[in-house]
Amino acid sequence: MRSSSSAAAEIEHYARALRAPRIGDAFRRLGDQARSAGWSYEEYLAAVLSREVSEREASGAALRIKAARFPGHKTLEDFNFDAQPSADRTLIAHLGTSTFVDEAKNVALLGPPGTGKTHLAVALGVQAANHGHRVLFDTATGWVARLQEAHSRGKLAGELTKLRRYSVLIVDEVGYIPFDQDAANLFFQLVASRYEHASLILTSNLTFGRWGEVFGDQTVAAAMIDRIVHHADVLSLKGASYRMKSHQPTADTA
Template sequence: ASGARQRIKHAAFPALKTLEDFDWSVQPAAEKPLLLHLAQLAWIEERANVCFFGPPGTGKTHLAIALALKACQHGSRVAFATAQEWVSRLEQAQDRNQLEHELRRLERYHLLVVDEVGYLPLERQAANLLFALVSRRYERGSIAVTSNRGFEQWGEILGDAMVAAALIDRLVHHATMITLKGKSYRLRERGTGIAPSAQAPSLRDSA
């Protein structure tokens, strides 16, 4: 139990979310049987990936954290960060001429959660670093990705259609895709059905 607590602490989740506290009634597109199957964690043993897509506030990050939390509880090493944070971490390593060392260090994690891909566009060098991260983990370790943009928009997000195509190819080869639909249930709780703009200053799907 103490080991699980340490793994959860080191994962650096923004909040602790579980499948049990997910409101399936407002998000029928989240296929409960599929999520419960993923919660058995065979995909992590297989070094496969999970990709969550959908508008802001539909529960993408909640579900990604729930699966990652379950992985921590069952002995997996997990690290959580937004796409921007991962890129920043790799940029700092590159500035110290330690990019290869950092990528190798991250191989020790069974699962990396890359949250909010597409929230902000990336410069080409940043896109290359994100590609390096995904490429390094291909068939070596799992990634859970959340994005408010479909793959068809990733060329625009990453500023390079070729890099986007190569990244997507590696990400989806062994992956489960889950698309969430509907209105933000954060806003539904406040009595409005208007989804927030993708440019809103705060976009965290941890509700």
């Protein structure tokens, strides 16, 4: 009969071979807990494997969040719904389940600057990463610059294919800077390449009716909007900027 020490050494060896270091870290402690609580062999094995899987998933989520290049870490729990009463709590909670990603649907967040659009976009991206999806963030001008660089190398089609492997692309600040015709066409190709294949989360300070001003062509804008909203949830945020509110001078009571 093997000693407990030799069995432990074997478990550590198998954990290394399986590249499952949490098993090597947890099996002794969970073994003590199992003996004290009278667990069955199956219950003990389930507990050890559960620890490995849960920590591996958490580690994977952290890597996906880092790779997404978010401008900061935002969560839905941190969003100030009291300061933004126009935000639909029920819809946002549903979006936080990331089912829209599985359905290749889009999310459009529209409203004036400082009303929480980027916070929500990043928070939904973080949720998607936590649910196992690959996410990538950039501003609208950043995405266009990326596509222009690929186009200049004759690699645009390949770049669009590569980006389609990401379940979610976040396009922040559509409308802050107008695009020339070439840039507008590239942005349209990004939208079209993901239509019914993968999700976009977009933020804009402009209503869809004013996107023609950004892209310099009402026809291109209309075709783009049609593909975005066909399978999309659109949230319109209202009110004054959070940032302006936090910097308003206090009244002089003297």
